[in-house]
Amino acid sequence: MSDEKNKVTDKASEIAKNIWLAGVGAYGKAVEEAQGRLEKAMEPPKLFRDLVKAGTALEEEARESTIAARHSVEERINRVRENFHNQRPARIEDLLALHKKVDQLTRKVDQLSKALTDQGKSRASPPRKRAQKTAPGTTPARGKIAKRKIAVAKTARKNKSGGKSSSATSKR
Amino acid sequence: MRTRDRILHTSLALFNEAGEADTTTLDIANELGISPGNLYYHFKGKDQIITELFQQYEQAMIHTLTAPIERPLSPDRGSVEDNWYYLYVVMEEMHQYRFLYHNLDNILQRYPDIRRGFKRLIQFKRAALYAICQTLLQQDVIDAKDQQLLGLADNMTLNLTFWFSYEALLHDNRTPQVTIHQGVLQLLTMVAPYLGDAELSFYRDCETIYVNMLADTG
Numbered sequence: 597m598s599d600e601k602n603k604v605t606d607k608a609s610e611i612a613k614n615i616w617l618a619g620v621g622a623y624g625k626a627v628e629e630a631q632g633r634l635e636k637a638m639e640p641p642k643l644f645r646d647l648v649k650a651g652t653a654l655e656e657e658a659r660e661s662t663i664a665a666r667h668s669v670e671e672r673i674n675r676v677r678e679n680f681h682n683q684r685p686a687r688i689e690d691l692l693a694l695h696k697k698v699d700q701l702t703r704k705v706d707q708l709s710k711a712l713t714d715q716g717k718s719r720a721s722p723p724r725k726r727a728q729k730t731a732p733g734t735t736p737a738r739g740k741i742a743k744r745k746i747a748v749a750k751t752a753r754k755n756k757s758g759g760k761s762s763s764a765t766s767k768r
Numbered sequence: 769m770r771t772r773d774r775i776l777h778t779s780l781a782l783f784n785e786a787g788e789a790d791t792t793t794l795d796i797a798n799e800l801g802i803s804p805g806n807l808y809y810h811f812k813g814k815d816q817i818i819t820e821l822f823q824q825y826e827q828a829m830i831h832t833l834t835a836p837i838e839r840p841l842s843p844d845r846g847s848v849e850d851n852w853y854y855l856y857v858v859m860e861e862m863h864q865y866r867f868l869y870h871n872l873d874n875i876l877q878r879y880p881d882i883r884r885g886f887k888r889l890i891q892f893k894r895a896a897l898y899a900i901c902q903t904l905l906q907q908d909v910i911d912a913k914d915q916q917l918l919g920l921a922d923n924m925t926l927n928l929t930f931w932f933s934y935e936a937l938l939h940d941n942r943t944p945q946v947t948i949h950q951g952v953l954q955l956l957t958m959v960a961p962y963l964g965d966a967e968l969s970f971y972r973d974c975e976t977i978y979v980n981m982l983a984d985t986g
Contacts, residue, residue, distance in 0.1 A: 616918045665831035666838065669857060673841070676853040685976045 772810045774800060776824070779817045783867035788818065788875065818875070822882045825865040829889055832861055833896040840903040848909050849970055851900050855952045858896075858928065863944055869932040893928060897921045901959075910962035920962070924955050946981050953978050 769777070778800050782791045793814050797807045811817050835841065841850045868875060868886075876883040898921035904910045905917060912920065931951040935942070953974050960971050 613914060613918060616922075666835050669832055669835040669841075669854070672857045672860075673850050673853045676856040677849070680853065680856075680977075683977045683980070684973045685980075 771802070771806070775807060775810055776817065776821060779814075780821055780865070780867070783818075783821070784865075788867045788871050793817075815879070819879065819881065821865065822868065822879075822885060825868065826885045826889060828861060829858075830892055832858060833889075833892040836896050836903070837899045841900065842903060842907070845907050845909065848904070848907065848967060851904065852952070852956060852970060852974075854900070855928075855955050856948065858893075859931070859948045859951050862928075862932065863948055866932050869930070870936060872930075872933065890925060890929060893925045894921055897924045897928070904959075909964065909967055910959065911964070912962045916962075920958060923958050927951075927954055927958065943985055946978075946985060949974075949978055949981060 775796065779791070779796050782796060782799060786795075791814075793807055793811075794804055796814075796817075797804045800807075811820075836851070836854065841854050842848045862869065872886075876886060898918070901910065901912070901917050901921055901924075905912060928951070931954065932947070935947050935950070956971050956974055960968065963971065
């Protein structure tokens with residue numbers, strides 16, 4: 597009983613499908629009619645991959661225009677894809693990949709800093725002592741000022757001697 | 769650019785911005801900085817300009833719509849997303865000639881030729897969207913019965929065709945990006961119930977982008 601019912605609905609849906617496809621198929625004719633008005637570059641394209649099984653078998657012809665059209669559609673799809681990837685929120689996979697990278701880098705940094713401290717130990721303390729001496733005092737700053745004074749003096753001298761001074765002053 | 773092409777180009781821009789009904793040939797000539805006489809030398813009047821603009825649109829659109837009918841956009845499951853990107857391509861192309869859609873009934877009543885061409889375009893849209901749906905079905909991306917598939921293709925065509933006019937009634941002054949993106953999102957919303965989990969992630973991404981866009985534009 598339910599089998600029969602299914603058959604009926606199958607048939608009904610088949611009819612509905614054919615009506616639908618006929619609608620789609622209708623434009624094939626319409627395009628032919630309009631062909632004269634439209635430019636040659638857009639002859640009716642080869643259509644109905646699966647659409648109109650019911651009849652109208654269109655001849656398959658490779659046309660340059662449709663190939664070019666295909667190409668431009670693919671190009672535009674590529675452009676949209678790129679654009680989309682720029683806006684797309686980060687994916688779990690992307691995040692996982694990032695985490696992995698960070699882990700690798702952390703490990704590398706650890707290794708490097710360990711190697712550094714090992715080196716420092718073996719070379720003992722003299723460089724560190726010197727650093728301690730200079731750190732609390734103001735000597736380095738004073739040193740900088742002194743250098744700058746010298747530089748100013750130099751440019752002043754150059755200015756006096758005339759010419760070519762502009763580049764020296766602009767460096768400061 | 770030749771004067772003739774410049775006239776078409778400027779007319780399209782004015783029609784899109786100010787609406788076709790509110791744009792006169794005088795406006796077009798003024799915008800171009802040419803005399804109305806010069807314009808009439810190239811075109812008999814606004815009717816001819818509109819007709820030619822439609823022919824341009826029809827030609828471009830048919831080329832675009834033919835692509836998925838000829839051959840699947842996604843040869844395998846790995847490139848399924850190309851089908852969704854394709855929807856952007858179609859919508860962007862429609863948006864370039866959006867003046868048609870903002871005044872559709874009016875234009876179709878006044879120009880029987882455009883009406884014929886437009887009916888043809890709708891059939892092309894149905895065919896293209898049906899072809900896409902069928903490819904997705906064959907690749908097990910979506911799960912739908914025959915009749916559902918036809919209904920889905922029709923709903924998508926409907927949505928695609930009238931999205932701009934619907935959207936213009938709902939919102940003022942939206943950016944083209946938001947309009948187009950939401951249009952694609954609406955189309956995907958129709959496909960979503962038939963999608964498996966894997967492809968749903970793309971849908972979620974679309975949603976997130978949409979929310980971000982709205983936040984950006986305030």
